Amino acid sequence: MAMPADQPSYRLTDHDASFLYQESAVSQMHGGLIFFLKGELSFDKLFHHMRGRLHVTPRFRQRLVFPPFNIAHPTLEDDPDFQLENHVQRRALSPDLDEAGAVQEILRYNNSRLLDRARPLWCITLFEGLPGHSMVLWEMHHAIVDGVSGFDLLNKTLDFTPHPAISEPSEPWKPAKLPTPTEAYLRALRDTVVKQVDTATRNVRELIEDPLAVARRTLAAQADSDRVLNETAQTTAVPTPWNAGPVTEERKAAWLNLPFAEFRAIRAAFGGTINDVVLAVLAEGAARYLKDHGWQTPGKLRIGCPVNVRRPGEEITLENRVSIMMPMTPAEPTDVVARLRALTLETKRIKDSGAPYAIEHMMTASTVPPAMLAALGQAGAQQMEAMAQYVRAINWKPSPTGPNAPVTGINFMATNVPGPQTTWYLAGCEVAGYVAAVSLAGNLGLGVVITSYNQRIFITLVAEPRLLPDVECLRDFVAESFAELRERVPQTVRDLQGHQAAA
Numbered sequence: 001m002a003m004p005a006d007q008p009s010y011r012l013t014d015h016d017a018s019f020l021y022q023e024s025a026v027s028q029m030h031g032g033l034i035f036f037l038k039g040e041l042s043f044d045k046l047f048h049h050m051r052g053r054l055h056v057t058p059r060f061r062q063r064l065v066f067p068p069f070n071i072a073h074p075t076l077e078d079d080p081d082f083q084l085e086n087h088v089q090r091r092a093l094s095p096d097l098d099e100a101g102a103v104q105e106i107l108r109y110n111n112s113r114l115l116d117r118a119r120p121l122w123c124i125t126l127f128e129g130l131p132g133h134s135m136v137l138w139e140m141h142h143a144i145v146d147g148v149s150g151f152d153l154l155n156k157t158l159d160f161t162p163h164p165a166i167s168e169p170s171e172p173w174k175p176a177k178l179p180t181p182t183e184a185y186l187r188a189l190r191d192t193v194v195k196q197v198d199t200a201t202r203n204v205r206e207l208i209e210d211p212l213a214v215a216r217r218t219l220a221a222q223a224d225s226d227r228v229l230n231e232t233a234q235t236t237a238v239p240t241p242w243n244a245g246p247v248t249e250e251r252k253a254a255w256l257n258l259p260f261a262e263f264r265a266i267r268a269a270f271g272g273t274i275n276d277v278v279l280a281v282l283a284e285g286a287a288r289y290l291k292d293h294g295w296q297t298p299g300k301l302r303i304g305c306p307v308n309v310r311r312p313g314e315e316i317t318l319e320n321r322v323s324i325m326m327p328m329t330p331a332e333p334t335d336v337v338a339r340l341r342a343l344t345l346e347t348k349r350i351k352d353s354g355a356p357y358a359i360e361h362m363m364t365a366s367t368v369p370p371a372m373l374a375a376l377g378q379a380g381a382q383q384m385e386a387m388a389q390y391v392r393a394i395n396w397k398p399s400p401t402g403p404n405a406p407v408t409g410i411n412f413m414a415t416n417v418p419g420p421q422t423t424w425y426l427a428g429c430e431v432a433g434y435v436a437a438v439s440l441a442g443n444l445g446l447g448v449v450i451t452s453y454n455q456r457i458f459i460t461l462v463a464e465p466r467l468l469p470d471v472e473c474l475r476d477f478v479a480e481s482f483a484e485l486r487e488r489v490p491q492t493v494r495d496l497q498g499h500q501a502a503a
Contacts, residue, residue, distance in 0.1 A: 009176075010062075010076045011191055012143060014373065015322075017073040019142040020064075021377025023114065026249045026388040027441035030115050032139040033154075034106050034437060036099070037429040041134040043090045046126050049427035050088050055169035056156040059144055060087075064117050065184050070371040072188035076144070078175035079120055086119055093129035102130055103435055106137050107251045107462070110437045115141055136426065142439060146322045147417035148308045151451075159425045236406035237302035238331040240290060242445035243407045244398035246387040247464040254475035255435050256459040260421075262486050263457055268496070269489045270337055272344035275416045278450050278459065279303060279347070280340035281485060282414055283329045285478030290331060292477070294400040297331035304410035305347075325350045326410055336485045384442055391466070398467055412446040413438075419453040436460040446471075 012020075019029040054060045062076040091109065093102050106127055115121050121141035126134060140150060179187060266277050283301055290297050306322045327346040329339060368376075390396075398404070415438070424431040433456065436449035445467035449460045459478070463471040 009187075011188075012073040012075070014073070014368075014370075016143050017370065017373065018377060020074070020117075021374045022381050022441065024381035024385040025114070026247060026385050027381065027439065028111055028114055028249070029143065029439050029441075030110075030121065030139045030141045031439050032110070032137060032437045033434040034103055035136040035138065035426060035434045036432045037134045037136060037426060038432050039133060039429050040131075041126060041136070041427055041429045043126050043128075045427040046124070046136070047084065047088050050124060050157075051084055052167065053157045054084070055167075055173065057153060059120065059153075060122065061120060061173065061175065063120050065179060067184040067188035068181055069185075070374045071185065071369075072192050073370050075179075075184070075187070077178055080175040080178060082120065082175065086116075087122060088124050088126075090126045090128060093127050093135075095129065097130070099130065102127065102135055103253055103255075106135065107253055107437060110137060110139065111249050111251050115139065133432075134429065137437070139437070146308075147306065147415055148322075151417055151419055154424075155420060158431070160420070160422055162425045162428050162430070164425075235300070235302075235328065236408055237328070237411050238290075238295075238297050238299040239402070239404035239406060240286070240295065240301075240411050240446075241293070241398040241400070242463060242468040243411055243443050244404055245391050245396060245445075245467060246384050246443055247440045247445050248388045248392055248466060250465050251437075251440070251462055252465040252469075252471050253435060253437075253460060253462045254472045255461065256457075256475060256479055256482075257433055258457045258459070258482065260452055260455045260457050262489075265489045265493055266340075266485055269493045270340050270344075270485075272340060273347070274452075274457075275305070275450070276344045276347055277340060277485070278416065278457070279305070279327065279329075279414060280336060280343050281478050281481040282448060282459075283343070284333065284336050284339055284481035285474060286411070287331055287333045288477040288481070289474045291333055292473070296400070299331050299406070300328040301331045301411045302326050302328045302407070302409070304413040306413070306415050336481050337488055340485065396466075407443075410444070412448060413444060414448040414450065416450040419451045421452065421455055423454050433458060436462065438462045440464055446474075 023029040058078070059076070061079055061082045063079040063082075064074045065077045066074040094105060097105060109125070115123060121144055123137075123139045125137045125139075127137065128134065138154075140153075145153060263274050263277050267274060270277075272280075283303065286301060287297060303326065305325050305327065307325050308322055325347065327343060327350060329343050329346065431453075433453065434451070435458070436451065438447040438449050438460070440447050440462065445464035447462045449458075449462070451458050451460075461471050461475055461478075463474075465471070468474065
């Protein structure tokens with residue numbers, strides 16, 4: 001059986017491994033954050049800081065080991081050749097860049113290569129050259145963290161004070177020996193057999209104890225899965241420029257930095273969750289962008305929203321434990337308060353229906369052999385890479401006059417990950433804020449990351465510039481929609497929220 005997810009010799013799940021199998025040169029599956037730091041951070045201080053934090057998780061010093069023939073998913077094993085110099089690096093920014101230009105240059109670097117699978121799948125790079133402050137790119141592969149576990153790791157690696165107490169490991173690190181190909185094969189075979197035996201034993205025991213309960217649970221899970229699949233298949237989303245073709249490796253970002261208190265005031269005035277508020281302004285901004293650019297929008301946008309499916313009290317381990325919900329909302333501009341209220345009902349309906357857990361069940365109940373998952377993922381990645389090379393060669397660009405087929409999946413992903421509501425420090429430097437570096441793949445040419453930090457909300461829009469060349473325009477429409485929503489908040493609610501914040 002696989003080890004617990006934050007212990008040595010952890011075997012990746014289907015979900016974890018899928019990010020390796022579908023990765024290509026145009027769809028890198030590592031993401032991360034670009035930190036804005038107050039003051040200039042020296043490389044030596046950063047290196048010393050990370051050397052003192054390696055013990056907070058085994059993941060920092062573990063690398064992938066693939067069993068022969070992909071008879072099981074790879075494991076993470078201690079890397080006896082681990083060298084911190086391979087993971088904490090420095091680069092000089094081009095001269096005369098402002099902060100926005102520096103972000104674009106860092107994004108280009110982030111998407112210029114894949115993380116080396118022969119080494120642990122993370123990297124921290126200090127970008128030097130901006131007078132008065134520093135920028136740091138933190139990259140981790142999606143195969144080993146999702147948003148929630150990634151921020152949990154950041155909370156352990158960064159500090160909440162500029163002068164933290166020194167944390168020492170309980171004992172010196174002694175890496176285990178890497179398994180030979182034969183050992184990796186035998187371990188994979190053992191894990192596969194043990195998993196099958198455990199599953200069969202549990203199923204037989206449950207069937208003997210309460211066969212009716214097993215039948216009801218099986219039928220309910222199947223009904224939930226069928227309902228989710230039917231609902232998605234029967235409702236297509238509108239065509240958009242950022243879904244009109246395959247992504248290349250190019251990326252461009254625009255972002256917003258907004259007060260958390262204003263989102264709380266909007267929520268208090270109109271209901272819903274903070275995420276509902278963000279989805280409403282994103283959707284309204286997208287609708288206004290489409291209309292402004294001449295795209296026909298008689299229909300709906302479908303937004304992919306990752307959902308953390310860890311149960312209350314469940315330990316946060318470094319793995320992927322997310323499902324998805326896919327709310328739909330009108331693709332034409334509308335009253336922003338009405339959109340928020342409708343989206344609040346839509347997301348509540350989806351959550352109450354149990355759809356995210358039904359999708360999780362479909363993902364975890366897969367019986368497809370790892371070798372087939374790997375082959376299918378790699379074939380798909382190669383196909384998308386070839387298509388990207390073709391559209392680049394012919395200089396193809398999307399056009400509102402089409403022909404543009406309706407979108408059978410989602411229009412864009414909007415990931416919301418709560419961060420700490422106090423200040424982070426990295427090697428003694430205060431983190432002023434950050435921009436997300438998010439993966440794009442297939443025909444998803446737009447990804448949005450929403451994070452909260454230190455009483456602010458950061459919204460990062462990452463686009464493939466061939467599909468969405470003016471992502472700043474979309475950002476401005478989102479900001480305009482937020483401003484309109486904020487102005488609709490009654491003064492009495494503003495006063496109450498201000499009083500509560502002061503208290």
